[in-house]
Structures are given as C-alpha cells and as structure tokens.
Amino acid sequence: GQNIDQPTEMTATEGAIVQINCTYQTSGFNGLFWYQQHAGEAPTFLSYNVLDGLEEKGRFSSFLSRSKGYSYLLLKELQMKDSASYLCAVMDSNYQLIWGAGTKLIIKP
Amino acid sequence: GAVVSQHPSWVICKSGTSVKIECRSLDFQATTMFWYRQFPKQSLMLMATSNEGSKATYEQGVEKDKFLINHASLTLSTLTVTSAHPEDSSFYICSANSGVDYNEQFFGPGTRLTVL
Numbered sequence: 627g628q629n630i631d632q633p634t635e636m637t638a639t640e641g642a643i644v645q646i647n648c649t650y651q652t653s654g655f656n657g658l659f660w661y662q663q664h665a666g667e668a669p670t671f672l673s674y675n676v677l678d679g680l681e682e683k684g685r686f687s688s689f690l691s692r693s694k695g696y697s698y699l700l701l702k703e704l705q706m707k708d709s710a711s712y713l714c715a716v717m718d719s720n721y722q723l724i725w726g727a728g729t730k731l732i733i734k735p
Numbered sequence: 736g737a738v739v740s741q742h743p744s745w746v747i748c749k750s751g752t753s754v755k756i757e758c759r760s761l762d763f764q765a766t767t768m769f770w771y772r773q774f775p776k777q778s779l780m781l782m783a784t785s786n787e788g789s790k791a792t793y794e795q796g797v798e799k800d801k802f803l804i805n806h807a808s809l810t811l812s813t814l815t816v817t818s819a820h821p822e823d824s825s826f827y828i829c830s831a832n833s834g835v836d837y838n839e840q841f842f843g844p845g846t847r848l849t850v851l
Contacts (some may be wrong), residue, residue, distance in 0.1 A: 636825060666826075667826075667844065668828050668843060668844050668845040694752065715780070722781070722784070723840060725778045725780075
C-alpha cells in the first residue's frame, strides 16, 4: 500500500530552526510537495522536489532523497505566523497526490 | 499565480436537503479538478477526480450517487451533496491543475458545510 509518514506535532521557539521529516512508500514517484495549511483554510503550496537535493526558497528549504524515500522541510528564523500544519504529499505514477496526515507546528515566543 | 475560487465559503443546511458547491479556476483552464474532504485534525481525503466533459472518478468508499460531481467546462466543477446528513459536515476543498508545471494543484479556499 501507499504510505506517507510525518510527525503529528512539533513545537519550536520563535527565531529558531525546525526540520519536519516525511518518509514515503508509494507506487511510483512523480515528485514530492510540501503545503502549509492554517486552521480553517485550504493548503497553500510551499515547495516541490522531484530530484535529489535541497531546494531553497527564502526561509523555507526542502530536501529530497528518492533512494531513501525521505524528505524534510526546513524552516528558519521561525515567526509566530509559521504556526500551522505542514502537509507532505507525493505524486504517484498515476499523477495522483498521496497525502500525509500533516504535522502541526506550534511556535512559542 | 493561478487562482481557484469556491462558493459558498460556508453553508448551514437542514438534514435531508442538497447543497451545491462550485469550484472555479479564475485565470487558467483546469484539465483536471479534484474534490477533497477534511475532517477536523485529519488530513485531506481525496473524494473524486474529474476531467472536463467526462464522468468523475470516485475514490473507494465515496458514494457517487450522494456526491454528484459535474465538470461542465474547463473552468468550473460542481459538487452536490445530496440528502445531506450531519455526518457529511466537513470542510470540502477543491483543487485544479492546468497540466503544466509539474501538475501542481492549486487549491480553492474551501467550503465549510454544517448539516443540522
């Protein structure tokens, strides 16, 4: 079966760095997405990785290792507004998104 | 960037009535639209995938006669929840992709449905 695993909840301090991990087992791979979702709102796109390595976009970076079925989202200089759920999703061989359950990130002052 | 709208943003209805939710891609033509449901503190659950002019493909466990999907044009898809019951209360989110740019899905703002 297809499976996406990520931690349920993480807590970090404002100004710090946090890494959210995601491991996956899917039938085929056409890329991995990270989305941010604030409570009561729809997800918003953060990043896309299809090749191994690190993609940096401002305070957010995403890493992918296809051989290990592993990705992480790195958030630097945390701000209170970064408190949200972070969803890892993998596009399988049918170009369908398989979603993780999301990681709730709590930022403390 | 690509914009997807949903209407209404929230709706309250009585048990047994039907509710229609519209999903529109405002500045691009969506080859495929997706309908998701999300219960509190849970991840997105794909309900169905629809392509313009053809019947929707429903995920296992989703009743196609209860959740009617119509993808009438490249910019509009509708989801009708028929004979709604309290257990249908959820956050319904649509997304659309244009078939380019690694098939990124652009999400609508979601519709909060409460069935009394």
